[in-house]
Amino acid sequence: MDILIMQPVNKRTELNKKCSKSSFSIGNYSVQNCSLDGNNLTVLTNNELFLNTPSQLLPIDETIRQLKPTVPVFCIRPKTIEATARYFLSKFPGNVLYAVKCNAEPSILKLLWSAGLRHFDCASISEIKLVRTLFPSATIHFMHPVKPKSVIFQAYFNNNVRDYALDSIEELHKIIKVTKNGDDLGLIVRIQVAENMTLHDLSRKFGANATDAVTILREARSIAKRLGICFHVGSQCLEPECYENALDIVKRIINEANVKIDVIDVGGGFPGTYPGCIPPPLGEFFQSIERGFRNLNLPKETTLQCEPGRAMVSEACSIIVQVLARRQDSIYINDGTYGNLCDAGPVVHNRYPVRLLRQNGLIRAEKNNLKAFRFYGPTCDSLDVMNGPFELPDDIEVDDYIEVGEIGAYSIALKSQFNGFGENIIAFVSDDPLKVVPSDENKNN
Numbered sequence: 392m393d394i395l396i397m398q399p400v401n402k403r404t405e406l407n408k409k410c411s412k413s414s415f416s417i418g419n420y421s422v423q424n425c426s427l428d429g430n431n432l433t434v435l436t437n438n439e440l441f442l443n444t445p446s447q448l449l450p451i452d453e454t455i456r457q458l459k460p461t462v463p464v465f466c467i468r469p470k471t472i473e474a475t476a477r478y479f480l481s482k483f484p485g486n487v488l489y490a491v492k493c494n495a496e497p498s499i500l501k502l503l504w505s506a507g508l509r510h511f512d513c514a515s516i517s518e519i520k521l522v523r524t525l526f527p528s529a530t531i532h533f534m535h536p537v538k539p540k541s542v543i544f545q546a547y548f549n550n551n552v553r554d555y556a557l558d559s560i561e562e563l564h565k566i567i568k569v570t571k572n573g574d575d576l577g578l579i580v581r582i583q584v585a586e587n588m589t590l591h592d593l594s595r596k597f598g599a600n601a602t603d604a605v606t607i608l609r610e611a612r613s614i615a616k617r618l619g620i621c622f623h624v625g626s627q628c629l630e631p632e633c634y635e636n637a638l639d640i641v642k643r644i645i646n647e648a649n650v651k652i653d654v655i656d657v658g659g660g661f662p663g664t665y666p667g668c669i670p671p672p673l674g675e676f677f678q679s680i681e682r683g684f685r686n687l688n689l690p691k692e693t694t695l696q697c698e699p700g701r702a703m704v705s706e707a708c709s710i711i712v713q714v715l716a717r718r719q720d721s722i723y724i725n726d727g728t729y730g731n732l733c734d735a736g737p738v739v740h741n742r743y744p745v746r747l748l749r750q751n752g753l754i755r756a757e758k759n760n761l762k763a764f765r766f767y768g769p770t771c772d773s774l775d776v777m778n779g780p781f782e783l784p785d786d787i788e789v790d791d792y793i794e795v796g797e798i799g800a801y802s803i804a805l806k807s808q809f810n811g812f813g814e815n816i817i818a819f820v821s822d823d824p825l826k827v828v829p830s831d832e833n834k835n836n
């Protein structure tokens with residue numbers, strides 16, 4: 392709750408000097424404390440400031456007026472993060488694990504924690520250490536099915552991680568050996584599910600087929616304190632029934648293996664809302680899961696859990712980028728596919744809602760005179776292009792700002808330093824999310 396602004400490594404020296412003083416200010420932000428965290432210098436403000444009086448969080452227009460940012464500003468809406476977490480925690484019929492890879496910003500993890508989230512899905516030792524350092528009492532689930540031995544050792548003996556995903560007998564033996572026959576292991580077997588209606592299919596990379604899953608479950612049962620089955624339907628799943636179908640496969644595997652199952656983990660895949668890609672409400676996904684889970688007829692004490700990444704954070708964040716050049720229907724901006732906008736690039740080709748903000752921070756809400764633009768990012772690489780289309784007023788000009796919304800998932804997590812770019816400022820803002828407007832949708836149906 393306390394992190395207000397982060398400055399990148401290049402600004403470290405300057406801010407370090409300021410940090411050695413007890414407090415200083417950036418614009419109107421009064422900064423009381425700061426710390427170094429990986430590549431970022433984290434500047435902390437006084438907690439009480441916004442915890443007790445959230446109205447003092449600045450809106451985006453005011454943020455622009457004060458910062459006049461020349462690097463992308465990653466805007467986090469604390470209220471939205473907390474509301475989404477509370478929605479998942481109250482509506483999902485089981486435990487909710489946040490998939491840390493989707494957005495590992497410590498300030499976001501802290502907001503999730505303060506909303507009551509206690510379980511984290513990690514896949515690497517740095518994710519594990521980050522979560523363990525921030526929240527000593529969190530439950531960490533190591534859900535990567537293929538792990539280095541040294542990392543299993545550190546997870547088990549130094550970071551109190553007890554639950555491990557696996558999708559092969561070799562991995563089972565590895566976990567047993569490294570944990571020295573740990574007698575408190577949760578062993579969660581990842582199974583393959585059919586290729587689904589998702590934008591990012593994950594069925595090929597991981598997951599045991601039904602025959603192998605049965606073998607692994609039978610062998611793992613003798614050592615596991617908790618034995619489970621997990622799957623991932625693929626990211627940005629648009630079809631609630633995918634989960635019920637996957638749980639049908641789970642049912643067949645359980646019947647065949649004929650061993651007691653303690654945990655069913657339905658993975659992530661819950662969708663965000665993007666222009667041209669408006670999914671059914673999350674509640675329909677939860678209902679599909681509930682039906683599929685009930686149909687397994689497992690004992691009452693069986694744990695059901697999910698691992699949302701995207702749906703937890705996508706709506707709560709936006710970035711403010713600046714226009715560097717305009718040529719016909721192309722706008723050159725200071726962020727791109729090697730920065731926060733990887734998924735807008737030629738590989739994933741995601742679209743995001745946008746709006747124009749003038750240099751003085753004035754928000755242009757008008758819907759007339761809109762023109763479809765493509766964006767080019769700041770690097771010299773030809774893959775640094777985002778075809779959108781992004782609809783903005785035709786009189787947009789150099790030095791104007793553009794807010795890109797729905798950008799919380801797989802954005803800042805993928806940012807690189809390629810070509811010397813990658814600086815970010817992180818700001819907490821008071822605005823409501825920049826939503827996909829219905830007109831974006833109509834044009835793409």
Ligand SMILES: *Cc1c(COP(=O)(O)O)cnc(C)c1O
Pocket residue numbers: 490492493512534535623625626627658659660661698699700701702800
């Ligand atoms: C990436 C990932 C998730 C999160 O997926 P989303 O589609 O972002 O919800 C959950 N579980 C595992 C094992 C993952 O690899």
